[in-house]
Amino acid sequence: MFVSLGxxxxxxxxxxxxxxxxxxQHGYNLGVINAPTELIGDWLNSTSYNRTGEYLTETSKxxxxxxxxxIYCVGGIFGGLSTGFFSExxxxxxxxxxxxxxxxxxxxxxxxxxxxxxxxxxIAGRFFIGINNGLNAGLAPMYLSEIAPTSLRxxxxxxxxxxxxxxxxxxxxxxxxxILGTESLWPILLAxxxxxxxxxxxxxxxxxxSPKHLLINKGKQIEAQRALSWLRDTSNVHDEMEExxxxxxxxxxxxxxxxxxxxxxxxxxxxxxxxxxxxxAQQFSGINAVIFFSTxxxxxxxLDATASLNATIAMGAMNVAMTIVSLVMxxxxxxxxxxxxxxxxxxxxxxxxxLCLALQHLGTWISYLSIILVILFxxxxxxxxxxxxxxxxxxxxxxxxxxxxxxxxxxxxxIAAFFVxxxxxxxxxxxxxxxxxxxxxxxxxxxxxxxxxxxxxxGRSIDEITAMFKQQAYGNGNxx
Ligand SMILES: *[C@@H]1O[C@H](CO)[C@@H](O)[C@H](O)[C@H]1NC(C)=O
Numbered sequence: 001m002f003v004s005l006g007x008x009x010x011x012x013x014x015x016x017x018x019x020x021x022x023x024x025q026h027g028y029n030l031g032v033i034n035a036p037t038e039l040i041g042d043w044l045n046s047t048s049y050n051r052t053g054e055y056l057t058e059t060s061k062x063x064x065x066x067x068x069x070x071i072y073c074v075g076g077i078f079g080g081l082s083t084g085f086f087s088e089x090x091x092x093x094x095x096x097x098x099x100x101x102x103x104x105x106x107x108x109x110x111x112x113x114x115x116x117x118x119x120x121x122x123i124a125g126r127f128f129i130g131i132n133n134g135l136n137a138g139l140a141p142m143y144l145s146e147i148a149p150t151s152l153r154x155x156x157x158x159x160x161x162x163x164x165x166x167x168x169x170x171x172x173x174x175x176x177x178x179i180l181g182t183e184s185l186w187p188i189l190l191a192x193x194x195x196x197x198x199x200x201x202x203x204x205x206x207x208x209x210s211p212k213h214l215l216i217n218k219g220k221q222i223e224a225q226r227a228l229s230w231l232r233d234t235s236n237v238h239d240e241m242e243e244x245x246x247x248x249x250x251x252x253x254x255x256x257x258x259x260x261x262x263x264x265x266x267x268x269x270x271x272x273x274x275x276x277x278x279x280x281a282q283q284f285s286g287i288n289a290v291i292f293f294s295t296x297x298x299x300x301x302x303l304d305a306t307a308s309l310n311a312t313i314a315m316g317a318m319n320v321a322m323t324i325v326s327l328v329m330x331x332x333x334x335x336x337x338x339x340x341x342x343x344x345x346x347x348x349x350x351x352x353x354x355l356c357l358a359l360q361h362l363g364t365w366i367s368y369l370s371i372i373l374v375i376l377f378x379x380x381x382x383x384x385x386x387x388x389x390x391x392x393x394x395x396x397x398x399x400x401x402x403x404x405x406x407x408x409x410x411x412x413x414x415i416a417a418f419f420v421x422x423x424x425x426x427x428x429x430x431x432x433x434x435x436x437x438x439x440x441x442x443x444x445x446x447x448x449x450x451x452x453x454x455x456x457x458x459g460r461s462i463d464e465i466t467a468m469f470k471q472q473a474y475g476n477g478n479x480x
Contacts, residue, residue: 006149008233014147014207015156019163021200022096022140025103026133027167028193031316033069033126034295035175035309036186040122041065043186047117062425064119070421071123075130076137076414083138084407088217092143092210095135100197102132107194114187122190129193134414146210147231149240158327161387165323169316176309207231215241216248257401259408266473267466268405271396274454275409278339278389281446283416285346286439287381289424290315290374297374302360302367311371315378322382334458335388335395340450342384347443349377350436357433389413395457398466 033040044064048056056064079102086095109125141160148156175181180189208227215224224244228237262268290297294315298308329338356370389409397405428435457465 006151006232010207010233011147011149011231013203014231015144015159017200017203017207018096018140018144019159021100021196021204022136023160023163024167024170025129025193025196026136027164028171028196029072029129029133030164031168031171032175032190032193034312035172035181036189037065037295038305039181039183039186040068042183043114044119047119050117059426059429062429066422066425068119068122068126070418072126072130072133073414073418073421075127075132076134077130077411077418079131079134079136080138080407080410080414081134082131083135083142084403086135087139087142087213091213091218092139092146093204093207094209095139096143097201097204099132099135099139100201102128102135103193103197106132107191107197110190110193111187125190138410143210146212147207149232161390162320162323162327165316165320165382169313169320172309172313172316176313177306181309212244212247215244216251251400254400257404259404262401262404262408267470268397268401270469270472271466272405272408274396275389275393275405276412277446277449278385278392278454279409279413280416281339281343281443281450282385282389283413283420284439284442285343285381285385285446286350286420286436286442287378287385289420289428289439290377294374298371300357302364303371311374314371315375318375319378319382319386322379323386326383326387329383330387330391331458334456335391336450336454336456336458338384339388339454340384340447342380342382342386342388343443343447343450345380345383346377346385347440347447349373349380350440350443353377354434354436354440357436360433392454392457395462396455396465396469398462 041061044061045056048054079099083095086098089095090098106125106129109121109128113119113121113125137160141157144156144159145153173179174189174192175186180186180192208230209223211224211228211231214220214227225237225241228240229235232240257268262272294312295308298311299305303311326338353370353373356366356373360366360370393406393409394402424435427438431438455465455468
């Protein structure tokens with residue numbers, strides 16, 4: 001059956017080279033500093049003592065660690081913004097290959113920061129790996145969607161996200177104290193990020209550049225045809241070449257929408273506000289706070305270190321499982337429904353979690369209840385807010401506005417993740433068990449917005465959807 005859809009070993013090889021080399025890189029670094037939070041904190045403390053003769057206060061330790069966690073997102077913003085430049089200048093494949101330089105720089109900084117007694121090195125490393133991840137998040141899905149035959153585009157498009165959730169889980173397993181999560185080995189745990197880069201340098205050069213890039217951006221007919229023949233494993237690619245040529249012609253007729261235009265034209269501004277709000281909902285729902293800091297949440301719920309790590313791993317496994325479920329559900333249940341189910345569920349869990357954290361003294365069963373709740377939180381996230389915002393951006397804009405809209409949305413996503421990473425621990429220290437109430441308020445706001453403003457896009461064409469926004473903008477004087 002798959003053969004008839006156009007799947008062959010070569011295409012599979014190219015998809016694997018990108019999934020393992022790029023998506024894996026991204027997920028690994030999202031999850032990797034979670035398990036060794038405590039170890040890195042102790043190291044920051046003793047490094048400070050060796051330098052200045054003074055230990056860090058709890059507050060300054062938290063500040064430095066939050067910086068280590070969140071400078072990653074600053075790198076991600078830079079990487080994300082450079083996606084356009086890299087993909088045009090070096091091509092999709094070329095950009096992905098060059099991007100591995102950042103991974104090697106980061107791996108060296110991570111590997112030697114402890115030896116050198118320098119926390120500047122780990123901070124710089126997180127910045128560089130952030131650049132790498134931001135570029136991967138832009139280039140890899142682009143390459144994947146451009147090499148996929150039409151019949152497999154949906155399935156191959158979801159490979160990136162799935163590989164990210166699997167590698168978050170992998171990083172948490174590697175961080176177990178029986179593997180690399182020890183006082184002497186944690187720098188290696190972080191430096192392991194060189195692994196996917198090496199793998200990609202050996203596999204991706206065998207694959208061709210994206211045929212669409214060769215044809216549409218570079219105008220290289222023969223090379224595009226050769227690349228396509230390689231990927232389809234047949235020299236009979238005449239029809240598909242013809243399709244791509246038509247696409248290139250069509251693109252020339254509709255000029256791309258600029259950032260300025262998207263911000264000023266009301267018909268485009270309404271969907272932009274929706275896209276941006278959905279990204280904010282994804283980040284300010286509290287998920288990154290939970291992923292970054294789940295181990296310390298479990299410990300403060302009264303679990304010992306090993307039990308907290310096991311709970312973290314259970315959480316990662318549920319994330320993978322639910323991401324698969326949601327990818328299947330999205331075509332059936334509809335985007336808006338899934339988004340609201342997820343947000344509503346997270347709100348409920350936040351309320352219960354606050355109760356549990358406040359009532360911890362009642363007994364150990366409360367601790368176990370809070371673990372279940374944290375896992376449920378991740379399940380609810382994966383149901384909707386995890387994937388729906390990415391779908392929506394592509395569904396509420398016509399293709400000439402899509403690239404600009406997507407870069408704004410991705411930029412907003414990284415910036416929001418940065419603030420959550422930076423602010424969560426200090427706020428958690430100040431508010432104690434009531435920290436999740438902050439997310440209750442935010443989630444309530446996002447639910448109201450989704451109910452009132454977000455259209456259901458399932459089963460509707462782009463033309464219908466854009467016509468509806470036009471009607472909203474000019475028809476009854478209502479604007480967002
Ligand atoms: C730093 O280390 C010292 C000595 O081990 C310890 O007493 C102190 O509590 C630590 N400070 C922090 C903020 O972890």
